[in-house]
Amino acid sequence: MHKAPRGTFDILPEEHSYWKYVEEKAALLCQLYGYQPLTMPIFEDARLFTRAVGGNTDIVDKEMYVFQDKGGQELALRPEGTAPVCRAYLEHGFYNLTQPVKLYYLGPAFRYERPQAGRYRQHHQFGFEALGEADPVMDAEVIEMAWRFFLSLGLSGVHIQLNSIGCKLCRPGYLDVLKEHYSGHADSLCPDCKGRSVRNPLRLLDCKKDHCKGTAETAPKATDYLCDDCQSHFETVRVYLGTLDIPFHLDHRLVRGLDYYTRTVFEVEPQEQGGQSSLGGGGRYDDLIEALGGRPTPAVGFATGLERIVLNLKRQGVDVPPLPSPVAFIACLGQEAKLEAVKLASELRKAGLGTVMATGDRSLKAQMRQADSANSSYTIILGAEEVRNQSAVLRNMGSGEQQTVPLAELIRVLKSR
Numbered sequence: 396m397h398k399a400p401r402g403t404f405d406i407l408p409e410e411h412s413y414w415k416y417v418e419e420k421a422a423l424l425c426q427l428y429g430y431q432p433l434t435m436p437i438f439e440d441a442r443l444f445t446r447a448v449g450g451n452t453d454i455v456d457k458e459m460y461v462f463q464d465k466g467g468q469e470l471a472l473r474p475e476g477t478a479p480v481c482r483a484y485l486e487h488g489f490y491n492l493t494q495p496v497k498l499y500y501l502g503p504a505f506r507y508e509r510p511q512a513g514r515y516r517q518h519h520q521f522g523f524e525a526l527g528e529a530d531p532v533m534d535a536e537v538i539e540m541a542w543r544f545f546l547s548l549g550l551s552g553v554h555i556q557l558n559s560i561g562c563k564l565c566r567p568g569y570l571d572v573l574k575e576h577y578s579g580h581a582d583s584l585c586p587d588c589k590g591r592s593v594r595n596p597l598r599l600l601d602c603k604k605d606h607c608k609g610t611a612e613t614a615p616k617a618t619d620y621l622c623d624d625c626q627s628h629f630e631t632v633r634v635y636l637g638t639l640d641i642p643f644h645l646d647h648r649l650v651r652g653l654d655y656y657t658r659t660v661f662e663v664e665p666q667e668q669g670g671q672s673s674l675g676g677g678g679r680y681d682d683l684i685e686a687l688g689g690r691p692t693p694a695v696g697f698a699t700g701l702e703r704i705v706l707n708l709k710r711q712g713v714d715v716p717p718l719p720s721p722v723a724f725i726a727c728l729g730q731e732a733k734l735e736a737v738k739l740a741s742e743l744r745k746a747g748l749g750t751v752m753a754t755g756d757r758s759l760k761a762q763m764r765q766a767d768s769a770n771s772s773y774t775i776i777l778g779a780e781e782v783r784n785q786s787a788v789l790r791n792m793g794s795g796e797q798q799t800v801p802l803a804e805l806i807r808v809l810k811s812r
């Protein structure tokens with residue numbers, strides 16, 4: 396027996412009410428803020444991610460699915476969406492359009508991680524990016540959008556964690572004092588952090604191990620080492636967020652796991668944290684497009700995982716609308732009636748009425764059971780007599796009430812209810 400690979404899962408029909416709900420809210424949100432949809436391939440040249448996300452990050456170093464295709468090209472299943480969006484921005488010359496260019500995407504991403512609640516090897520991301528704008532009002536808009544998205548889903552207690560990690564001018568100075576702080580605690584760091592202190596010191600701050608957490612708490616804060624431009628940018632972002640009444644907390648340990656971030660970084664935290672990770676995160680990445688071969692292009696964005704959202708919707712008991720069920724189920728007895736049923740089903744569907752038809756040679760009782768499981772509002776029963784009279788028995792599945800309706804009237808009658 397085959398099973399779905401570890402860390403992957405099937406989204407079963409009964410789960411799709413949640414998925415549809417989230418996807419529709421996402422599309423509506425993007426429409427409200429003027430973001431256009433973009434669909435990228437699920438695999439890209441592996442070097443795109445090495446260059447964009449960083450060769451020293453866990454995502455590229457440990458978690459990326461890399462393979463050679465039959466032509467010998469090294470490809471990667473995309474571990475995130477921002478780098479592909481930037482690739483598309485450059486490839487299609489979006490820098491010639493009026494800036495900012497606002498795009499959103501929805502689709503799978505792949506990371507070879509230890510599977511746990513809300514974390515999968517194939518997961519689904521919704522992200523939006525505003526490219527070509529340095530104005531701090533853009534940071535505030537993206538944060539507001541992320542926050543409003545979770546509100547619109549009906550999730551409560553969601554809040555924003557915010558930090559600034561500076562730019563290429565002020566960050567090196569900060570990393571020096573950070574490394575100095577950690578060198579005083581070198582013996583007590585976990586093996587991962589020992590590696591990070593050389594390769595990626597910023598990530599020392601978000602180690603989840605207890606002892607390292609203590610060292611991070613007392614570490615110097617990036618926001619104390621910002622250059623004047625970064626400082627005033629960060630201040631302005633906070634003023635806008637205040638104006639918008641968005642609840643945020645400063646968290647100097649927030650750095651995000653990708654190398655491309657500059658200045659503003661933020662995460663959206665769920666109500667109860669109980670070990671679960673954030674609902675999503677984002678920030679500014681002013682150097683990324685240049686690193687991918689474009690002109691210097693400031694940008695800011697956000698991404699969230701749909702699995703975690705669905706998990707939190709269930710935890711908070713948020714009611715989502717059920718998927719629409721068929722209007723009618725057609726039961727029929729005998730070959731003549733079946734022929735009529737085929738024709739009728741086709742006509743109902745053409746008229747926009749969802750219809751399911753009985754198949755096989757089942758008894759009427761068995762067909763009624765089929766009708767129950769189809770969860771239709773009505774069952775239409777056709778027998779030899781009904782065919783002769785060009786009528787059908789229409790049964791309301793809620794009330795059990797039945798009436799005989801001429802076939803020519805059926806669509807009108809069903810539509811009028």
Ligand SMILES: [Zn+2]
Nearest residue numbers: 562565622625
């Ligand atoms: Zn700076």
Ligand SMILES: [Zn+2]
Nearest residue numbers: 585588602607
């Ligand atoms: Zn550590």
